[in-house]
Amino acid sequence: MSALSGVKVLDLSRVLAGPWCGQALADLGADVIKVESFDGDDTRGMGPLxxxxxxxxxxxxxxxxxxxxxxxxxxxxAEVIRALVKDADVLIENFRTGTAERLGVGYEALRAVNPRLIYCSISGYGRTGPDATRAGYDYAVQAEGGLMAITGERDGAPNKVAVAVVDLATGQNATIAVLAALLQRxxxxxGQQVAVSLFDTQLSWLANIGSSVLFTGQDAPRYGxxxxxxxxxxxxxxxDQHFVLTVANEKLWQALCEAVxxxxxxxxxxxxxxxxxxLNREAVSDGLQAIFATRPMAHWLAEFGRRGIPCAPINSVKQALESPLAKANGNVIxxxxxxxxxxxLKLAESPVELRHAPPRLGAHSREILEQAGLDFDRYAALGVVK
Structure with missing residues (x-):
């Protein structure tokens, strides 16, 4: 059995943070029902690929x-959602604050139907406070949450991270919160309501840089x-090309000095x-750069590899996905x-499995309603489902 076999999840979220949480639960074996509007999740239209x-x-x-x-x-x-919630374990939503309540699918309404429900709310800036009703977008939160200020070349413009890391991290935090709430149940x-926000997540992801600012009261510079x-x-x-070198302790520094x-x-x-x-960053970097420029990357990677010094080529996305390591680890399915x-996620006793490809819009509508004891044709005639 998968780790979450028998767990039923209603995923009312869209775009990335909520769906990322739903997919993690689905990979672990939960039955995740993705509830979509007639237009479908926004990402269905995010082509051209x-x-x-x-x-x-x-x-x-x-x-x-x-x-x-x-x-x-x-x-x-709302009748359909209440019928599905009766035996659901988790609901995920990322509506703007107040929208779920207006639609009749807020926490209080659904808790009355199923007191064991774990209700996961994902927002941009939290469900309370001055920005509770603002729509949250990864790019905006990267900017407001300090990430762009520390990303990019030292003397260049602030940059966003190419992948929507705030959405993804928020989705992971939502997954952690849901699993903790299931254990508590x-x-x-x-059940209970759990809440995560993009802004809270981004501030926590400042990690050591955020701590440094709190320690010193000085703002964080950009280091490229x-x-x-x-x-x-x-x-x-x-x-011939760039590579990355990570010398994180004195033993590695000594090995590097010998290698060069x-x-x-x-x-x-x-x-x-x-x-x-x-304190002498420029002297170290300039001295090493002068040495590295004399030989090709393959030479240096081989030298460092023999000494156990962490280093890596800077692969393209295609190179990473097609690498021998990705093939050996089964990273592409x-x-x-x-x-x-x-x-x-690697679980020895309950491994994740690929049961379904990403579904076509409404591919399981009839099946889901009939399993809940509802008349699909009646609701379709009312324009509620399709």
């Missing part, structure tokens, strides 16, 4: 789910591809500890002609 009617964007966050096409603005739709028999508090921990240019033919640097007072290397990146 499609295989059949499935967009690449939709495919990344919606495998292992069943699709129910439901017009939540029709008053009868085993002890108490009661360098690390704020470890040197050398950055990209360098060999004679500079054993005297080990006892050099400018470089003898990471603290000193951070396919179902019904749709290629996807596999779940990173």
């Amino acid at each position: 499609y295989l059949g009617e499935i967009s690449a964007y939709f495919a990344c966050a919606n495998r292992n789910k069943r699709s129910l096409c439901l017009d939540l603005h029709r008053p009868e739709s 085993e002890r108490t028999g009661r 591809n360098e690390h704020a508090s470890i040197v050398p921990y950055q990209d360098f240019r060999a004679s 033919g500079r054993p005297e640097w080990i006892d050099d007072p400018r470089f003898c500890s990471n603290r000193q290397r951070v 396919e179902r019904d002609g749709i290629p996807m990146v596999a779940s990173p």
